[in-house]
Amino acid sequence: MKEYRYRGKRILDDKWIYGTYMKQGNNHFIIPKVNKNGYAKCIAVSKDTVSKFVISMNNEAWFEGDILEQKYEKWLGIIRDFVDEYVITRIEKGNLINFDIDSAGAFRRIGNRWDNPELVEELEKGE
Known part of the structure; x- marks a missing residue:
């Protein structure tokens, strides 16, 4: 690839x-x-x-702004740059929770913030 x-x-x-x-x-x-x-x-x-390449996972390239689904618990996160370190961010009850990009193996890419605004809306609900 x-x-x-x-x-x-x-x-x-x-x-x-x-x-x-x-x-x-x-x-x-x-x-x-x-x-x-x-x-x-x-x-x-x-x-x-414009978004920067972050990591290659599951035989595909992941970029800033990609929306990920946690495979086991089924919650959504988004890849973002957090002070020069990429993280997967989840919103839970209005709070941002950051996960180290090294845990990306527990996720699958399901879209991005530009092409899938409905996923961004779901992510921002933080339920």
Whole structure:
């Protein structure tokens, strides 16, 4: 499985693109690959969707903003950067509870905060 460092949604058609992230002025780009001559195609992405690769788990790449389901207890969490250390955050009765990303094996990825707002709503209920 090829691992990319970043992802973002293309401005043109709202589809995910994976690669290297670059910012120029107020514009944000993902560069999917560089050809053998050193040239790269920069694809404009929405700033709010740019997310960094965190971990490879269950044969897939997980990024910031991915929503995870705890396999055994069935509660939801979201991957976020917490002071330069990635954590899985759960909301319980209005409180944030952080889990070390090293426990990611107990989770499965079920979506992300951009494509699955209904999961974010469920996560924020914190029941």
